[in-house]
Amino acid sequence: QQQVKQSPQSLIVQKGGISIINCAYENTAFDYFPWYQQFPGKGPALLIAIRPDVSEKKEGRFTISFNKSAKQFSLHIMDSQPGDSATYFCAAPTSGSARQLTFGSGTQLTVLP
Amino acid sequence: GAGVSQSPSNKVTEKGKDVELRCDPISGHTALYWYRQSLGQGLEFLIYFQGNSAPDKSGLPSDRFSAERTGGSVSTLTIQRTQQEDSAVYLCASSRGGGNQPQHFGDGTRLSIL
Numbered sequence: 001q002q003q004v005k006q007s008p009q010s011l012i013v014q015k016g017g018i019s020i021i022n023c024a025y026e027n028t029a030f031d032y033f034p035w036y037q038q039f040p041g042k043g044p045a046l047l048i049a050i051r052p053d054v055s056e057k058k059e060g061r062f063t064i065s066f067n068k069s070a071k072q073f074s075l076h077i078m079d080s081q082p083g084d085s086a087t088y089f090c091a092a093p094t095s096g097s098a099r100q101l102t103f104g105s106g107t108q109l110t111v112l113p
Numbered sequence: 114g115a116g117v118s119q120s121p122s123n124k125v126t127e128k129g130k131d132v133e134l135r136c137d138p139i140s141g142h143t144a145l146y147w148y149r150q151s152l153g154q155g156l157e158f159l160i161y162f163q164g165n166s167a168p169d170k171s172g173l174p175s176d177r178f179s180a181e182r183t184g185g186s187v188s189t190l191t192i193q194r195t196q197q198e199d200s201a202v203y204l205c206a207s208s209r210g211g212g213n214q215p216q217h218f219g220d221g222t223r224l225s226i227l
Contacts, residue, residue, distance in 0.1 A: 006155075032213035043117070043204055043218030044156070051213070089155060093212075100146075100169070101216070105155040 004092045006104030013111050019077040021107045023090035026071065034101070035064065035075050036089045044089055048075070080111045115139070117219035119205050125225045128197060134190040134222045138207030145188050146216060147180055148204045156204065162188065163210075192224075200226045 005024045013019045025033075034049035050057045050064040050073065057064045063076040077084055087106045094100040118137040126132055138145050147159040158172040162182045173179070177195075182188040192199055202223050206216040 034215065036218075041220065043206075043220045045218065046215045049215065094158075100158065100161055100212075102158070103148075103156040106153075108153075 004090060004102050004104040006090050006107060008107060009105070010108045011110070013080045013109065015080065015082060015111055015113055017080050017111075019075075019080045019084070019109055019111070021075045021088055021090070021109070022072065023074065023092070023104050024070075024072045025092035025102075028093045032093060032101075033064070033066065033073050034091050035062075036091065036103075038087045038089065038106075047088070077109075080109075082111045082113050085109055085111050117205055117207055117217055119203075119219035119222050121222060122220065123223045123225075125227065126195060127227050129194055131191065131193045132195055132224065134192075134203050134224070136188045136190070136205030136207075136219060138186065138188070138205070139217055140186075142207035142209055142217070143185065144208045144210055144214070144216075145182055146206045146208075147188070147190050148206065149174075150202045150204055150221070152201075159190070159203075195224075195226045197226045200224055 007022050031052050035047045036044035037047040038044040048059050048062050050066050052066045052068045055066050061078045066073045087108050089106050090104040091101040094102045120135045143164045145162040148156040160180045161169040177193045180190045202221040204221040206218045208214040208216045
């Protein structure tokens, strides 16, 4: 059974700082590693995703770094803004399944103004 | 609508009652997922539908939980004889084909069992 370990559980960052969230997985059935962003009262929304034929993907202020040999990937939020305050979930393919994702436990990010 | 629609948005019911939660996926999406999210927790997979294939029910926590998807579109999650531990937000997501396709989530149904 795939487990995805996400850390930290909560993170407080000053405006303009860098937020870093880490995830580790065990096995993969396919190569697709997304990050989701969730605001209170809303469903998760896809933020950015990576297929590990590359080690890094950047979209605006958001970057995923991927280390396939270590089975780890991380989300970096540059120039963090108060509007980034949300819960972030990583996900990894569920072992033994060709079509499902297993989600991390979430990181609650607070960006102070 | 353009997104995944879930109803009701909130449901309060007494312990022991049955509840039905509805999910209307994005048109054309063949894959549909149900998740449960307890307060401050991650997403717990419940069930997965893909086209006309038999659903993957491996995440359902007990036989009180069931789901169906009619006509490859709308899905209903049913919880029988509800218990207080069933209180959570139930999220539905759809995608074009599962696997490495992005999942699009609804805003969930917040279920409270008194």
